[in-house]
Amino acid sequence: MGAAAWCCKVVSARGWLNVTAQAWRIRVLTMLEYKANFFMWFAFTIAYHGVAIAALGVTLYNFPSLAGWNFREIAFLYALWMLGHSTHNLFFFSVGDVPTYVQEGTFDRFLVRPRDVLFQVVTVPNQQWPDELALAAVWFIFATWYAHVAVDWIFLAAVPLIVLGGVLIDLSISLLVAAVSFWFVRVDTLRWVVMSLEQEFTRYPVSIYTRGVRILMAYVLPYAFMNYFPAVYFLHKSDHGLTIVPWLGLLAPVVGALWFTAAYAFWRAGLNRYQGTGS
Amino acid sequence: MEPILRTRDLRKVFRRTRRRPGIAGALRALFSTEYVETVAVSNVSMEVAAGKLVGYIGPNGAGKSTTIKMLTGILVPTSGVVEAAGLVPWRRRSDNARNIGVVFGQRSQLYWDLPLRESFELLRAIYDIPSQRYRENLAEFVELLEMADFLDTPVRQLSLGQRMRGDFAAALLHDPRIIYLDEPTIGLDVVAKEAIREFILRVNQQRGTTVILTTHDLADVERLCRRIVIIDRGSLLYDGTVEQLKDAYGQTRRLIVVFSEPQPQPTIAGATLEHVERNRARFAFERAAISADRLIAAVAARYPVRDVSIEEPDLESIIRRIYLEGISPSEVLRP
Numbered sequence A: 001m002g003a004a005a006w007c008c009k010v011v012s013a014r015g016w017l018n019v020t021a022q023a024w025r026i027r028v029l030t031m032l033e034y035k036a037n038f039f040m041w042f043a044f045t046i047a048y049h050g051v052a053i054a055a056l057g058v059t060l061y062n063f064p065s066l067a068g069w070n071f072r073e074i075a076f077l078y079a080l081w082m083l084g085h086s087t088h089n090l091f092f093f094s095v096g097d098v099p100t101y102v103q104e105g106t107f108d109r110f111l112v113r114p115r116d117v118l119f120q121v122v123t124v125p126n127q128q129w130p131d132e133l134a135l136a137a138v139w140f141i142f143a144t145w146y147a148h149v150a151v152d153w154i155f156l157a158a159v160p161l162i163v164l165g166g167v168l169i170d171l172s173i174s175l176l177v178a179a180v181s182f183w184f185v186r187v188d189t190l191r192w193v194v195m196s197l198e199q200e201f202t203r204y205p206v207s208i209y210t211r212g213v214r215i216l217m218a219y220v221l222p223y224a225f226m227n228y229f230p231a232v233y234f235l236h237k238s239d240h241g242l243t244i245v246p247w248l249g250l251l252a253p254v255v256g257a258l259w260f261t262a263a264y265a266f267w268r269a270g271l272n273r274y275q276g277t278g279s
Numbered sequence B: 001m002e003p004i005l006r007t008r009d010l011r012k013v014f015r016r017t018r019r020r021p022g023i024a025g026a027l028r029a030l031f032s033t034e035y036v037e038t039v040a041v042s043n044v045s046m047e048v049a050a051g052k053l054v055g056y057i058g059p060n061g062a063g064k065s066t067t068i069k070m071l072t073g074i075l076v077p078t079s080g081v082v083e084a085a086g087l088v089p090w091r092r093r094s095d096n097a098r099n100i101g102v103v104f105g106q107r108s109q110l111y112w113d114l115p116l117r118e119s120f121e122l123l124r125a126i127y128d129i130p131s132q133r134y135r136e137n138l139a140e141f142v143e144l145l146e147m148a149d150f151l152d153t154p155v156r157q158l159s160l161g162q163r164m165r166g167d168f169a170a171a172l173l174h175d176p177r178i179i180y181l182d183e184p185t186i187g188l189d190v191v192a193k194e195a196i197r198e199f200i201l202r203v204n205q206q207r208g209t210t211v212i213l214t215t216h217d218l219a220d221v222e223r224l225c226r227r228i229v230i231i232d233r234g235s236l237l238y239d240g241t242v243e244q245l246k247d248a249y250g251q252t253r254r255l256i257v258v259f260s261e262p263q264p265q266p267t268i269a270g271a272t273l274e275h276v277e278r279n280r281a282r283f284a285f286e287r288a289a290i291s292a293d294r295l296i297a298a299v300a301a302r303y304p305v306r307d308v309s310i311e312e313p314d315l316e317s318i319i320r321r322i323y324l325e326g327i328s329p330s331e332v333l334r335p
Helices: A002-033 A035-062 A071-104 A117-122 A131-146 A153-183 A188-203 A211-220 A228-234 A246-273 B022-031 B064-072 B093-099 B116-127 B131-144 B160-172 B190-206 B218-224 B242-249 B292-302 B315-325 B329-333
Strands: B003-017 B035-049 B053-057 B079-084 B100-104 B178-182 B210-214 B227-232 B235-241 B252-259 B272-277 B280-286 B305-311
Touching: A002 A035, A002 B116, A035 A071, A035 A131, A071 A117, A071 A131, A071 A153, A071 A188, A071 A228, A117 A246, A153 A188, A153 A228, A153 A246, A228 A246, B003 B064, B003 B210, B035 B064, B035 B210, B035 B227, B035 B235, B053 B064, B053 B190, B053 B218, B064 B079, B064 B178, B064 B210, B093 B100, B100 B160, B116 B131, B116 B160, B131 B160, B160 B190, B190 B210, B190 B218, B210 B218, B218 B315, B227 B242, B227 B315, B235 B242, B242 B315, B252 B292, B292 B305
Parallel strands: B053 B210, B053 B227, B100 B178, B178 B210
Antiparallel strands: B003 B035, B003 B079, B227 B235, B252 B280, B252 B305, B272 B280
């Protein structure tokens, strides 16, 4: 019986891989088919992050240091966030589209197909291409050098884990918003608020904000674990208000996993409450 | 035979926030939310034997789609029992999904930007269809539904008829035991409709697939279904054959008379005048009360007649009466 169960697991794991492979094959095909669109997006991505970084540069030119952070360090802060965020976008972007699917009524299709609903959402053939991630990687390498971060074995081992943590944090929050849309079909405002909060609070060191915001960023919507706490660790910064231990940032994957577990439970509960658009 | 679909006292109540008109109403809603409950489906009990083709009809908002969504596992019932192929659909969504295929006429299941072929490939992976079976099914559907010409066209460029054929193939590739068709012929031209109907019949007869068909086009029902289930305001009004329904409601027939010259107020014993215009008149009469030939003889004896014809009630007018009058035909049928 044990062997049979194990065998079934392998078969179903192969099924999951097949679906993932098909979804990616289709993504690559559409990327090749709509080359112009791809390059326009790439240009847009570069412009978007370029403007954001330039704005940070201007701010730091006027105030040479923000709560003790200089431009080089803030460039690294931004790079760390960008790495996690763009990896999330590449693999899990369509979770953010769930409220739209619910509103349009196309969400039903996931419920009549024999795979986990979240897995199906994640493997929707969308047009997320690895351009942003490539850009993030380049900027991250540059920023690491630029901010004089010591590249030792701890750094090399920790960065993938922090990126994983960042992906899970981003994913948990889009999953929560998605689940809320099962109860209240229209969640555009919530989506917008959450997106702006992330953008706003991952750009600057959290220590510049007031206590309430710091607690929100650290423990309620734990964006601070995507970049701020890890950067505090790598750059040997001190933050007496929030950082209980200097290596708090290394807990990003743990925080991400906890958050994801909670968000997934909420999502499951929401699925059973799903009413659709009622037509 | 053990039914493949079974519901008992199935009920679905939707709870929504109540909206008050105007800004004042919106502000009040911020502080106290009021909920309104609407009963979409109440006490629906039915059984469908494997391999049958059942028409499920009712006016807009009657609860058809809600029932279908509970049968397919999309919605969780408020109370009652629902079972499809031995499973409770919403509890075992994934397993249930392997047994069913779904075509929603208003919402395509296909991927907008992909050619049909790619959508099918993705579905093959999602359903784990063995390659041999996949090839056979695809070949059969491409031939029957004449899809060869547009298999590599992105779905968004397809005509409605082509897209619909694609949706049918997509719903059937994994050999489902039950298919749910929600308005599968909506918006199609006559030729396309007929092609789809023929395909449905073929799937039902040759593959033995159980078909639940929701439609507003009663021509679909007359062409395809022996049994129909009528729902209105969430409750079942009728569950039986089309013929029985026609017998019960088809008691009133109509006699159309064209007189040689205009008759302002013609009368015949045993029939009531419904409409008259110049030399044309329409009478209603009961099948049980008087036979057609006696009636025609009576008209001909009193007036100079050029032409007569008899109209049998069609399904459409019967259903219209049921919707409008809201009487349950089951009551009419019950002796």
